[in-house]
Amino acid sequence: MGQEFSHEGVNSEHTSYDQYEQEEEKYEEVDVDYMDEDDTSVEPMFDYHGFDEGYNIDSLEDIGMIEFWNIRDEDVCHFHFSDVDIAFEFYNRYARTRGFSARKNRSRKSRAGALKLKNFVCHREGFRLQNNYGIGNLKRKPTPETRCGCSAMMEIRVDAPSGRWFISYFSDEHNHPLLDPRLTGLLPGHRFMSEADIGHMVNMKKGGISVGQMYRALANQAGGYEYLSFTQRDMYNKIAKQRRQLPGDAYAALKYLEDQATNDPFLYFNHHMDADGTLRNLFWCDGLSRADYSLFGDVLAFDATYKRNKYMCPLVVFSGVNHHNQTIIFAAALICDEEKDTYRWLLQQLKVAMNGKAPVSVITDGDLSMKFAIEKEFPNAHHRLCAWHLIRNATSNIGKPQFTSMFKKCMLGDYEIDVFRQKWFEMVEGFGVENKNWVLDMYKKRHSWATAHIRGKFFAGFRTTSRCEGLNSIIAKYVNSRYNLVEFIQHFNRCVDHIRWKEVQADLASVNGRPSL
Known part of the structure; x- marks a missing residue:
């Protein structure tokens, strides 16, 4: 009993x-x-x-x-x-x-x-x-x-x-x-956990609180550890049992999104399964993200470097900037691989969710599969390569700090095209790297990274995907590798709520008083 x-x-x-x-x-x-x-x-x-x-x-x-x-x-x-x-x-x-x-x-x-x-x-x-007693190698x-x-x-x-x-x-x-x-x-x-104890634990778990912190909080609430009728191990067992009672990780994630859609009729999600019914890709965005894209979706940052989840699947985040120059999230997806067809499927879902609106500019880290998908799905969008990644590649491919410094000036300098060309060849000849494959490849792609060639294109202040890396550090505070699909989506949405709350605070600061000149 x-x-x-x-x-x-x-x-x-x-x-x-x-x-x-x-x-x-x-x-x-x-x-x-x-x-x-x-x-x-x-x-x-x-x-x-x-x-x-x-x-x-x-x-x-x-x-x-x-x-x-x-x-x-x-x-x-x-x-x-x-x-x-x-x-x-x-x-x-x-x-x-x-x-x-x-x-x-x-x-x-x-x-x-x-x-x-x-x-x-x-x-x-x-x-x-x-x-x-006879079991060995325990x-x-x-x-x-x-x-x-x-x-x-x-x-x-x-x-x-x-x-x-x-x-x-x-x-x-x-x-x-x-x-x-x-x-x-x-x-x-x-030892037993009452319904009230389980309810407290579930609520704190939804808030991203660790089991150790939960146990300390409940002990403090009860007046001491000796007044708890369960141990920390019992809490782990209860959480594990609740996870096993789910009908299936993929099914539960889709059911969770369906339930969310009843409260948010503008929420959009779609998934792709292989022939044996295994979930391979999952894309979702809520109504507010779709509204943000309609206003701020001219510039799209496309990043797939975050892999902190139970299945080590890349998390793709589509982000941009709002009227406060803050990072906002337009959509997210969990994918099984980073192949061309996978990225094409994601961009197709993005177009469907955003009523066909294509971005003016897209910023990526230079992944070839991304580049291919962007050219196919958004042929009129200007594709810019991340400056930070290019500087790092210059260091790894050439290995000369002076070259990296001059390359950075060529990339970010506000030159006329003729001046840029002159400085580029002076740099290449000065360091004797005119036959380096990476140098030749970069010059062919100059329309994707050199300020001289992208002048007049709108990027909303984006020069690097560092915003994406900063966003990943924020996401890391909300999700961890033990989460299943449902928990991952829930805690990722908590991260989105946190980012949106920053926008509310910026709205208050912009209307409550005047800036000091």
């Missing part, structure tokens, strides 16, 4: 929720005896023909009214219960006040399949399986051996006429030291 960890019939020791759960199911299938209706092979210690109404236990509320600290062992056997789960919760609450925890053990059913008998034991009942440090054959037990049987469960055998004789209350609560059988 409300316990996160269950230990029914586990003879090997584990620490995670699912290991306990799997062992419990396995034990239920195997360790069940069958008995005839008149089977008396196991004589009960107690056998009731009538029940005292004062000892009825029918709900958790009834259990909560019992003062277990003051109850005597001989009084325990007077209680009777409405079902097996209530009986187990009763025994586990009793166990906590005595310094141990309860575990479900053997069951007996009639030939008709009806449950007739159940016993609950101390968590130290039984012994560790012998085959667990990756984890083996857990301490806690099973010591303790014989403490409470057995319950069903009274056929009334359908109530009574205690037929009870023993509180332990062969091991009992724990003090400070430690008893740390036993797996007494």
Whole structure:
């Protein structure tokens, strides 16, 4: 009843929720005896023909009214219960006040399949399986051996006429030291997360708070770690269980975007799957991003360098600048590769989402697949290469700091075309690099990077994709490599909200007062 960890019939020791759960199911299938209706092979210690109404236990509320600290062992056997789960919760609450925890053990059913008998034991009942001692090359440090054959037990049987469960055998004789209350609560059988705790955890997780920070915050709220009924490991297990309950990562991501579209009718998303149904590409943008593109989409920065996600897939971000010269995001996509066809598909989705509006200028880092896709999908857009990448390439290809310095002046200098040509050939001849393939290739592409050749083209102040690199550093604060697709999209959208809030603050600064001259 409300316990996160269950230990029914586990003879090997584990620490995670699912290991306990799997062992419990396995034990239920195997360790069940069958008995005839008149089977008396196991004589009960107690056998009731009538029940005292004062000892009825029918709900958790009834259990909560019992003062277990003051109850005597001989009084325990007077209680009777409405079902097996209530009986187990009763025994586990009793166990906590005595310094141990309860575990479900053997069951007996009639030939008709009806449950007739159940016993609950101390968590130290039984012994560790012998085959667990022979496992070599363990990756984890083996857990301490806690099973010591303790014989403490409470057995319950069903009274056929009334359908109530009574205690037929009870023993509180332990062969091991009992724990003090400070430690008893740390036993797996007494650890659980309430619905309120889970709700707090989910809300903080959506806010990007780490599990360690969540646990410290909840401990502070409760008044100390000793007042929490769960450990940090239990939180990790709960999060992992919630992830496994999703019908599928790709399906869940598409379902999440569909749900978002009900609140934002202008949200656009599309995906591409291969022949075997594997999601390969996912593109999305919300209504506000589409509105921003209609106003500020003349200049488009196209970057695919960020790969911090669970599947190491490139995150493509389409960005630009607004009226405050701030970076804004027009759309985003997760792609499986950086091939020409993939980029063409992305730009096609961008055109559909933005009602066919093509950018005037596009800035990239020089990737050839990007260049090909831009020429095919936006043939009239002017393609500019990132100045920062070109300077870095000059350093790596020529290896002379003086050449890099002069190359930078040729690239950014506001020269007439004739002056640019003169300075270029003087530089090339002066350093003796006129036959370098990179130098020849750069001169052929001068219309994509030299200020002398792109004068009059509108780039909204863009000269490099450094805005994209800066944007990646912001994204890194919101997402990490452990996130699945749904979590990645959720936290990426939080990053977009943060960027938009900066615009609101800039709007306030622009209207609240006048600039100092």
